[in-house]
Amino acid sequence: DADVTQTPRNRITKTGKRIMLECSQTKGHDRMYWYRQDPGLGLRLIYYSFDVKDINKGEISDGYSVSRQAQAKFSLSLESAIPNQTALYFCATSDFATQETQYFGPGTRLLVL
Amino acid sequence: KQEVTQIPAALSVPEGENLVLNCSFTDSAIYNLQWFRQDPGKGLTSLLLIQSSQREQTSGRLNASLDKSSGRSTLYIAASQPGDSATYLCVKQGTGNQFYFGTGTSLTVIP
Numbered sequence: 001d002a003d004v005t006q007t008p009r010n011r012i013t014k015t016g017k018r019i020m021l022e023c024s025q026t027k028g029h030d031r032m033y034w035y036r037q038d039p040g041l042g043l044r045l046i047y048y049s050f051d052v053k054d055i056n057k058g059e060i061s062d063g064y065s066v067s068r069q070a071q072a073k074f075s076l077s078l079e080s081a082i083p084n085q086t087a088l089y090f091c092a093t094s095d096f097a098t099q100e101t102q103y104f105g106p107g108t109r110l111l112v113l
Numbered sequence: 114k115q116e117v118t119q120i121p122a123a124l125s126v127p128e129g130e131n132l133v134l135n136c137s138f139t140d141s142a143i144y145n146l147q148w149f150r151q152d153p154g155k156g157l158t159s160l161l162l163i164q165s166s167q168r169e170q171t172s173g174r175l176n177a178s179l180d181k182s183s184g185r186s187t188l189y190i191a192a193s194q195p196g197d198s199a200t201y202l203c204v205k206q207g208t209g210n211q212f213y214f215g216t217g218t219s220l221t222v223i224p
Contacts, residue, residue: 042215090156101162102204103159
């Protein structure tokens with residue numbers, strides 16, 4: 001089984017709809033991240049969480065919110081989706097104790113019509 | 114603002130060639146430098162991680178180097194194969210546990 005999972009893998013929604021992307025990890029890492037990837041722009045950080053009670057805005061947090069329900073779960077919400085939020089979204093985890101590499105989920109491809 | 118730049122943006126080589134991918138970054142405050150591989154529609158897979166105290170790391174046909182003073186890292190791929198075709202991302206981890214991603218180099222190895 002994958003260490004970092006994301007659901008759904010693909011989603012099509014309409015402008016104005018609220019949607020939630022979910023991320024779960026079995027690595028026992030304390031730190032979790034949400035990124036979006038757009039062609040030509042690389043990955044950009046939306047939000048990150050260093051533990052259950054810690055939530056921080058990233059480079060492009062406007063229009064997004066997150067919830068760290070447990071150490072293993074980190075959800076990203078789009079309260080009112082808009083077309084320029086069409087992108088590939090990645091969840092990642094890392095471990096403060098070892099400060100090693102990030103581990104990425106497989107991504108969620110979101111299309112906002 | 115921290116920046117991570119990768120050159121070239123795209124590269125196409127015949128099978129068997131040795132090749133070098135380049136990464137440059139601003140701000141020498143670095144915790145580590147990582148190279149990831151991304152296949153179309155999939156997540157990122159870590160290839161090599163170089164700690165700030167190290168100069169290079171090797172894994173099979175891959176060798177990555179780090180020169181903090183010049184703000185550069187290179188990924189060397191020996192004897193390229195079609196299965197190496199992917200996008201390669203350079204990621205700098207700052208001292209505050211922030212990650213800065215390059216825009217990637219799209220590699221195509223032609224059989």
